Amino acid sequence: MDDKNISQAVVARLPRYYRYLGDLRDSGIERISSQDLSKLMKVTASQIRQDFNNFGGFGQQGYGYNVEYLYNEIARILGLNEKHNLIIVGAGNLGQALANYMNFERRGFIVKGIFDNDPDLYGKELRGIHVQPVENIEQFIKENDIDIAVLTIPKNGAVKTAELLVRCNIKAIWNFAHVDLNLPDHIAVENVHLSDSLMKLSYSIVNGNR
Amino acid sequence: MDDKNISQAVVARLPRYYRYLGDLRDSGIERISSQDLSKLMKVTASQIRQDFNNFGGFGQQGYGYNVEYLYNEIARILGLNEKHNLIIVGAGNLGQALANYMNFERRGFIVKGIFDNDPDLYGKELRGIHVQPVENIEQFIKENDIDIAVLTIPKNGAVKTAELLVRCNIKAIWNFAHVDLNLPDHIAVENVHLSDSLMKLSYSIVNGNR
DNA sequence: TAGATTGTTAATCGATTAACAATC
DNA sequence: TAGATTGTTAATCGATTAACAATC
Numbered sequence: 001m002d003d004k005n006i007s008q009a010v011v012a013r014l015p016r017y018y019r020y021l022g023d024l025r026d027s028g029i030e031r032i033s034s035q036d037l038s039k040l041m042k043v044t045a046s047q048i049r050q051d052f053n054n055f056g057g058f059g060q061q062g063y064g065y066n067v068e069y070l071y072n073e074i075a076r077i078l079g080l081n082e083k084h085n086l087i088i089v090g091a092g093n094l095g096q097a098l099a100n101y102m103n104f105e106r107r108g109f110i111v112k113g114i115f116d117n118d119p120d121l122y123g124k125e126l127r128g129i130h131v132q133p134v135e136n137i138e139q140f141i142k143e144n145d146i147d148i149a150v151l152t153i154p155k156n157g158a159v160k161t162a163e164l165l166v167r168c169n170i171k172a173i174w175n176f177a178h179v180d181l182n183l184p185d186h187i188a189v190e191n192v193h194l195s196d197s198l199m200k201l202s203y204s205i206v207n208g209n210r
Numbered sequence: 211m212d213d214k215n216i217s218q219a220v221v222a223r224l225p226r227y228y229r230y231l232g233d234l235r236d237s238g239i240e241r242i243s244s245q246d247l248s249k250l251m252k253v254t255a256s257q258i259r260q261d262f263n264n265f266g267g268f269g270q271q272g273y274g275y276n277v278e279y280l281y282n283e284i285a286r287i288l289g290l291n292e293k294h295n296l297i298i299v300g301a302g303n304l305g306q307a308l309a310n311y312m313n314f315e316r317r318g319f320i321v322k323g324i325f326d327n328d329p330d331l332y333g334k335e336l337r338g339i340h341v342q343p344v345e346n347i348e349q350f351i352k353e354n355d356i357d358i359a360v361l362t363i364p365k366n367g368a369v370k371t372a373e374l375l376v377r378c379n380i381k382a383i384w385n386f387a388h389v390d391l392n393l394p395d396h397i398a399v400e401n402v403h404l405s406d407s408l409m410k411l412s413y414s415i416v417n418g419n420r
Numbered sequence: 421t422a423g424a425t426t427g428t429t430a431a432t433c434g435a436t437t438a439a440c441a442a443t444c
Numbered sequence: 445t446a447g448a449t450t451g452t453t454a455a456t457c458g459a460t461t462a463a464c465a466a467t468c
Contacts, residue, residue: 009459011413015406019388033425042392045425046461053427061426062468078409079416097307109408147415172415174408178229182252188414190407196225197400198319198384199288203221204398205357205382206289219435243449255449256437263451271450272444425468432461439454444447 010051014074016041017051021071033064083108085146086174089161090153091116091124091131094176098150099126112144113137117157134161141168148172155179220261224284226251227261231281243274293318295356296384299371300363301326301334301341304386308360309336322354323347327367344371351378358382365389 020041024032038045052058052065058073059065075081088095091114098104099114114131116122124131132140140146149165151158151173158177165173172188175181178196181189230251234242248255262268262275268283269275285291298305301324308314309324324341326332334341342350350356359375361368361383368387375383382398385391388406391399 006417007459011410012406014413015403015409016390018409019406035425044461046463047459049426049428050460057427059426060468061466062424064425077413077417079412080409082412082416084412084415093307093310097303100303103405104408107405107408109412148411172411174411180226186418188411190411190414192402192404192407193225194402195313195317196222196229197402198314198317199225199228199290200221201358201382201384201398201400202289202292202294202319203224203287204400205294206292207216207287208396217435245449254437256439257435259450259452260436267451269450270444271442272448274449423468425466427466428464430461430463432459434459435457437454437456440452442449442451444449 006054010054013043013051014078017048018071018074018078018080021067021074024067025071029067031064031066034059037065080107083110084148085110085112085144086148086150087111087113087115087137087140087144087146088150088152089115089134089137089165090151090176091118091121091126092152092154095150095152096126098152099129109148112146113140115140117153137164138168141165141170146170148174150174150176152176216264220264223253223261224288227258228281228284228288228290231277231284234277235281239277241274241276244269247275290317293320294358295320295322295354296358296360297321297323297325297347297350297354297356298360298362299325299344299347299375300361300386301328301331301336302362302364305360305362306336308362309339319358322356323350325350327363347374348378351375351380356380358384360384360386362386 020037034045034048037048055077058070086109088099088111095114099111105111111127111129114126114129115134115137116131117134121131122133147170149170151162153161155178158179159181162173162181162183166183166187170187173181173183175189175191176194178193183189230247244255244258247258265287268280296319298309298321305324309321315321321337321339324336324339325344325347326341327344331341332343357380359380361372363371365388368389369391372383372391372393376393376397380397383391383393385399385401388403393399
């Protein structure tokens, strides 16, 4: 079990490290020093070494880091070696787009079910999965070992639906609804607030990028 | 012109303030103190006052903040009083979902054109807009006063396409492609790396949410 | 062994929180 | 005027960077 007090900032940087290390690996690079990686990623070498050392020593003095090894270690830290079954709640534009997107499955996030309130969508097939009524969620979660719910419904229903999901013992919610969910601490929540992101972009345009 | 050295952290919090103030306004609340807002948003009152005072004094001692006024001021700071024409580059799942999503238009972000490399998609209509070949982008940007490009293409082509957009004098890129773009400083870039977000969720599941 | 580069401690920087005088 | 609450300065906390001894 890893250290418990890893800061948000460090965790948020791990996926980016993972991406760069994957690219390095794919181009056949065997080892890399924190200095070379720092140039590539435009961060300080110091930060790189500090970040990795939160999880133990992955490098070797005089040598640097073995790319393949470090890549796999980060995957392990991020929990990417475990499979996660997920359901998509809300089969609108965004829900359908996510359902059709293959790349998450490659990383072990498997879409098992899709749910919506709109009877017009019931039975609609997305990558072999039929949209079901939201009423079926509770039963479905029990029977299919679901970890993650992807919330892609409008903000109005989102809080209530999230609470339902918590009662169904979901572990995590990937929240695309534009509200704060305020769930118990043991539920993992990641918000993707697209409109917030667009507003930040707007700010940068108006106020100069820096 | 506002102060230039506003920290990233402050700007990133503005959309959330904006959302809460909009909700308060919609429920007919006229004024609010930093303390009451802090309880609502689960942040410190001190932070709220510091954040707002980066942009000048919006409150009144003994009274608090006028909800409507503050709401409008934040909109102005974020540049939401200006319209932005945008194009979507990449008419796959995500590009189509964003094209079909109405809510951004309400905030003044107008979809003017949609582009893709896939001839099968040419002419496909999304909310009255026909998908065009990527070759038309340069001409289209010139003729339609486009500020923002939404990049929803696979990572391979993204860097090249971003560079093309920069040559076309785009002001900002909303980047959904899973690469870092490294563009000149005057180009605003907001990354939405969905797979990074999903990995953070995975981390929280495996390592406990806190 | 000598050179390279990590792991880690110490120094710096920036962001958050606390406190309180100013003022509505 | 008295009470409330801001705007702002000072104190604290945490994150980043620098430096260097340990060691491969």
